[in-house]
Amino acid sequence: MLTVELAQLHSNANGLPAEVRDGLEQLGRESAEIATDIQSLSHELHSARLDDLGLAPAMKGFCREFSEKQHVEIDFKSHDIPASLPPDIPLCLFRVLQEALHNSAKHSGAKRFEVRLWGAANEIYLTIRDSGAGFDSEAAKESRGIGLISMEERLKMVHGTFSIDSQHNRGTTIHARVPIDPIWNSLPATG
Numbered sequence: 001m002l003t004v005e006l007a008q009l010h011s012n013a014n015g016l017p018a019e020v021r022d023g024l025e026q027l028g029r030e031s032a033e034i035a036t037d038i039q040s041l042s043h044e045l046h047s048a049r050l051d052d053l054g055l056a057p058a059m060k061g062f063c064r065e066f067s068e069k070q071h072v073e074i075d076f077k078s079h080d081i082p083a084s085l086p087p088d089i090p091l092c093l094f095r096v097l098q099e100a101l102h103n104s105a106k107h108s109g110a111k112r113f114e115v116r117l118w119g120a121a122n123e124i125y126l127t128i129r130d131s132g133a134g135f136d137s138e139a140a141k142e143s144r145g146i147g148l149i150s151m152e153e154r155l156k157m158v159h160g161t162f163s164i165d166s167q168h169n170r171g172t173t174i175h176a177r178v179p180i181d182p183i184w185n186s187l188p189a190t191g
Contacts, residue, residue, distance in 0.1 A: 003031045055090040056081045056117055059097055063115055070105045078117040081124065082180065089178055092154045093117070093126050096162075100128040100174045103147045108132025108172060124178045131171040151176070 006028040013021045049058040056078040063074040097115065104113060110132030117126050151174070152162040160178035 003028060003035055006031055050090055050094055054081070054083065055085065055093060058090070058094060059115070059117060062094070062097065063101075066101055066105075072105060072110070073112045074101070074115060075113070076115045076117075080119040081117060082119055085124075085180065086158075089124065089158050089180070092158045092160065093124065093176060093178065095154055096126060096151045096174070096176050097128060099147050099151050104128065104130045104132065104172065108134070110171065119180070122180050124180060126176040127173055129171065129173040134166045134168045134170050134172050 006024060010021060010024040010028060013024055049061055053061070059078070060076050063076040066072075067074045101113065101115075104110060108130045110130035112131060114129040115127070116129075117124070119125075148164070155162045155176055155178065158178050160176060163175045164172060165175070166172040
């Protein structure tokens, strides 16, 4: 609505100084960009594919879309994921993947990422690895950013664990592990 109203205002601004018309045009572009970002964010908040396709296909699709948008390469592999899981576990792991890739693309300088998702012995594991700038793990523990805190807190809510391996100029690996109740693990595996 804001974008449409700004476009109408701009089209009726013929009698205004050029800098005012240019300002309206710039505001129109910025509001259109914000609308696109909000739409993209809303799709990321809850992926319908997560419900419809399952964890591994939803993650694979997200990795493909992310790599296209960010102009990076993501090698995604998964295996032995139970076909049915409590809904909070796939959502948690999906959010951890999103946050880890966004953080890594923003801070690492890497153009290639590796994502692994697998199930084993009543647990699901997720690793996200880059070969970028890395960071001082000790310093990160003291001044933890909201992204790291968010991932760790999400995993705690499903009784999971979170760890980071990072070395300066040698990249970073995010490790997530979530226990699965054996009743869920008795269902057929996918992905």
